[in-house]
Amino acid sequence: xxxxxIEPATGLLCLSRALASELLPFExxxxxxxxxxxxxxxxxxxxFNPDRRCWEDNTFAAHGGNVEEAVARGTPRFVTMNAFxxxxxxxxxxxxxxxxxxxxxLAALQAVWTELDFHDKPAWKHLSPAEMIFHVIERIRxxxxxxxxxxxxxxxxxxxxxxxxxxxxxxxxxxxxALQQALNDAFIDMGxxxxxxxxxxxxxxxxTKNEGRPVSxxxxxxxxxxxxxxxxxxxxxxxxxxxxxxxxxxxxxxxQKTARQARIAAPTGTPRLTGTTFxxxxxxxxxxxxxxxxxxxVDDGHRNEMLFIHARVWAWLMEPDELIARIKAEAxxxxxxxxxxxxxxxxxxxxxxxxxxVGRGQADPRYKIGPQRIRVDLGITAREAKRLDLRxxxxxxxxxxxxxxxxxxxxxxxxxxxxxxxxxxxxxHGREAIRLREVEGxxxxxxxxxxxxxxxSYVDKAVKEAKAVALIRPKRARKTKEELNEDSLxxxxxxxxxxxxxxxxxxxxxxxxxxxxxxxxxxxxSNDAGALVAAESxxxxxxxxxxxxxxxxxxxxxxxxxxxxxxxxxxxxxHANEEARRRHAWWTDHLRQLTRSLAEGRxxxxx
DNA sequence: CGACTTCTGCTAAGTGTCAA
DNA sequence: TTGACACTTAGCAGAAGTCG
Numbered sequence: 342x343x344x345x346x347i348e349p350a351t352g353l354l355c356l357s358r359a360l361a362s363e364l365l366p367f368e369x370x371x372x373x374x375x376x377x378x379x380x381x382x383x384x385x386x387x388x389f390n391p392d393r394r395c396w397e398d399n400t401f402a403a404h405g406g407n408v409e410e411a412v413a414r415g416t417p418r419f420v421t422m423n424a425f426x427x428x429x430x431x432x433x434x435x436x437x438x439x440x441x442x443x444x445x446x447l448a449a450l451q452a453v454w455t456e457l458d459f460h461d462k463p464a465w466k467h468l469s470p471a472e473m474i475f476h477v478i479e480r481i482r483x484x485x486x487x488x489x490x491x492x493x494x495x496x497x498x499x500x501x502x503x504x505x506x507x508x509x510x511x512x513x514x515x516x517x518x519a520l521q522q523a524l525n526d527a528f529i530d531m532g533x534x535x536x537x538x539x540x541x542x543x544x545x546x547x548x549t550k551n552e553g554r555p556v557s558x559x560x561x562x563x564x565x566x567x568x569x570x571x572x573x574x575x576x577x578x579x580x581x582x583x584x585x586x587x588x589x590x591x592x593x594x595x596x597q598k599t600a601r602q603a604r605i606a607a608p609t610g611t612p613r614l615t616g617t618t619f620x621x622x623x624x625x626x627x628x629x630x631x632x633x634x635x636x637x638x639v640d641d642g643h644r645n646e647m648l649f650i651h652a653r654v655w656a657w658l659m660e661p662d663e664l665i666a667r668i669k670a671e672a673x674x675x676x677x678x679x680x681x682x683x684x685x686x687x688x689x690x691x692x693x694x695x696x697x698x699v700g701r702g703q704a705d706p707r708y709k710i711g712p713q714r715i716r717v718d719l720g721i722t723a724r725e726a727k728r729l730d731l732r733x734x735x736x737x738x739x740x741x742x743x744x745x746x747x748x749x750x751x752x753x754x755x756x757x758x759x760x761x762x763x764x765x766x767x768x769x770h771g772r773e774a775i776r777l778r779e780v781e782g783x784x785x786x787x788x789x790x791x792x793x794x795x796x797x798s799y800v801d802k803a804v805k806e807a808k809a810v811a812l813i814r815p816k817r818a819r820k821t822k823e824e825l826n827e828d829s830l831x832x833x834x835x836x837x838x839x840x841x842x843x844x845x846x847x848x849x850x851x852x853x854x855x856x857x858x859x860x861x862x863x864x865x866x867s868n869d870a871g872a873l874v875a876a877e878s879x880x881x882x883x884x885x886x887x888x889x890x891x892x893x894x895x896x897x898x899x900x901x902x903x904x905x906x907x908x909x910x911x912x913x914x915x916h917a918n919e920e921a922r923r924r925h926a927w928w929t930d931h932l933r934q935l936t937r938s939l940a941e942g943r944x945x946x947x948x
Numbered sequence: 949c950g951a952c953t954t955c956t957g958c959t960a961a962g963t964g965t966c967a968a
Numbered sequence: 969t970t971g972a973c974a975c976t977t978a979g980c981a982g983a984a985g986t987c988g
Binding site for chain 1: 981
C-alpha cells in the first residue's frame with residue numbers, strides 16, 4: 342500500500358496509516374506540493390553523464406499532479422518548499438527542463454521551516470537526531486506554537502517544517518518572511534541555518550541518502566498524522582505582533598516623518614541647512630587650517646594635497662566654469678601656475694562637467710569628500726581644531742562634547758536644574774540636618790519639616806552624604822590668595838586648582854557613600870542585557886527591566902555565555918507599567934527556558 | 949526610632965538622527 | 969555645521985518595607 346495516494350474522485354491527497362519514516366521521495370514531494378496544484382515544484386538531483394563520465398547537477402520541475410512521474414524520471418534529492426510559476430529561466434526553453442528558481446518567479450508560499458545543524462553546538466551536539474526532536478518539540482510547546490507538520494532527519498541535522506495553506510507572495514511575502522524569521526530566531530542556539538531561510542530554498546527529500554546516511558521523517562510516526570496549518574492561524578500563534586499592529590506602527594512612523602518635514606519647512610530662527618551650507622562650512626574650516634599652517638604660499642610638499650581637497654569641495658559649490666576660474670585664481674596661493682593647477686585638477690574638473698549631464702537615479706560622478714576624511718588626511722588634532730575654533734573638521738570626541746554642550750544649553754534654557762546644583766543643595770541640607778540633630782536634638786521627621794517639608798528619605802540620604810564628605814581630612818593649609826598676591830596669576834591658578842580638588846574629593850566621597858550600601862539595581866539594561874547577564878554573573882538574581890528582546894546575534898552571545906554555567910532567574914515582580922511588565926515577563930520566561938534546556942543538555946551529557 | 953534597602957516613576961545626561 | 973527630537977542610560981526622590 343502506498344503511504345500517499347490520490348483520491349480519484351476529488352484529486353486530493355490521502356494519507357495512510359503507514360510509517361512516516363518509510364516515505365518515498367515522490368510521496369514526500371506530493372505532501373509538500375499537492376496534486377491539485379498547477380504551480381511548479383522544482384527538484385534538484387545529480388545524474389551520471391556517460392558522455393562526460395561525471396556526475397552533473399540536474400534541475401527540473403513538475404506540476405503537483407506529475408510529481409511521481411517526474412521523481413521517477415529524474416531521481417532528485419532536493420525539492421523546493423514553495424511553488425513556482427511555470428516559466429523558464431531561458432527564453433524559448435521548457436520550464437520543466439529549465440525552471441526559473443528565483444524569488445520573482447514564486448507562485449505560492451506554502452511552508453515555513455527551520456534547518457537545524459545542531460552537531461556543532463556544544464549544548465546539543467551529543468544528542469542523536471531522535472533525542473533532539475524531543476527538545477525541539479518541547480521548545481515549540483513551551484512557546485505555545487502549533488506543532489510542526491513534520492520533522493525530517495537530513496542525515497546530519499533536522500528540518501522542522503510547518504506546511505501551511507497556500508498564499509500569494511505578492512500579498513503575503515512580508516508576513517511570510519516575518520514568520521520564517523520568528524520561527525528561526527527561536528532555534529538560534531540549536532544551530533538554525535541562516536542560509537536555508539530564503540523562500541526559494543530546497544530541502545532534502547525523504548527516502549534519499551545524504552553521504553550514505555538515510556534521509557527520513559522522524560516525526561510524526563504515522564503519515565496520517567501529518568497536518569497542513571492555516572497560514573493566518575500560524576501567524577496569529579507565532580508572530581509577536583498582529584498584521585494590524587504592524588500596519589499601525591508603520592503608519593505612526595509615516596506620521597512622524599510628515600510632522601518632521603512640516604517642522605523643517607516652517608520658518609525658524611536657525612538657518613536652513615542644505616548641501617551648500619554643508620560644503621560652505623567645510624570650506625571655511627579648511628581655509629582656517631590652511632591660513633594657520635601656510636600663512637604665505639603652500640609649501641611644495643603639501644600644495645597638491647591642499648589644492649586637491651579644495652577643488653573637490655569647490656566642485657560641490659559651483660558650476661564647472663566657476664570651478665575652472667576659481668582654480669586659476671587660487672593657483673598662486675597654492676604655489677602653482679594656472680596651467681599647472683588646471684592640469685593637476687583635470688579629473689576634478691572632468692567629473693564636475695559630467696555631473697551636469699547626470700540623469701535621475703544615476704550616481705553623481707563628483708568626488709565624495711567628507712569632513713572626517715579631510716581631517717584624517719590633514720592630521721588635524723583635537724587641540725588644533727579647538728584652537729582654530731573649527732566647526733566640522735573636528736574629531737569625534739570634540740563633536741560629542743559639542744553636542745552635549747548644546748543639549749545642556751537647551752535644557753538650561755528650558756529651566757532644568759543641573760545634577761551638580763541638586764547635589765550641592767543636598768550637601769548643605771545634610772550638614773544642617775546633622776547640626777539640627779546634634780545641637781537641637783530633633784528627630785529625622787522634625788528635621789524633614791524644618792528643611793522645608795522634604796521627605797525623611799531625603800534627610801537620610803543628605804546626612805549620609807554630608808557625613809562622608811565630613812570624613813575627608815583637610816590637607817595642609819596652603820597660602821591663601823591674599824597671602825600670595827591677590828592679583829597674581831599664580832594665586833588664581835592655585836585657587837582654581839584647590840577648588841577643583843575639593844569638589845573632586847567631595848564627589849568621590851559621595852559616590853563612595855552611595856556604593857557602601859547596596860546600590861541601585863541596574864534596571865534599564867542596554868540591548869546587551871543578554872551578554873551582560875552572561876558575562877557578569879554565574880547566578881544572576883537581579884531584576885531585568887525595560888529590555889527589548891535580543892537580536893539574533895545577542896541571543897547567540899547569551900547562549901554561548903551561559904552554556905555550562907549555573908544560572909537562575911529572579912521571580913517576576915510587580916510592574917505598574919504594562920510595557921515593563923510585558924518585557925519583564927518575556928525575559929523571565931525566556932531565561933527560564935534557557936536554563937531548563939541548558940540543564941537538560943548537561944544532565945544528558947552526564948549520562 | 950533611625951538606618952538602611954527595595955521598588956518604581958520621573959527626569960537630567962548623553963547619543964543618534966534628520967534636514968538637504 | 970545647528971537645533972529639534974527620539975531614545976537610552978543613569979541618577980534622584982518618595983513610599984514602603986526590614987532590621988536591630
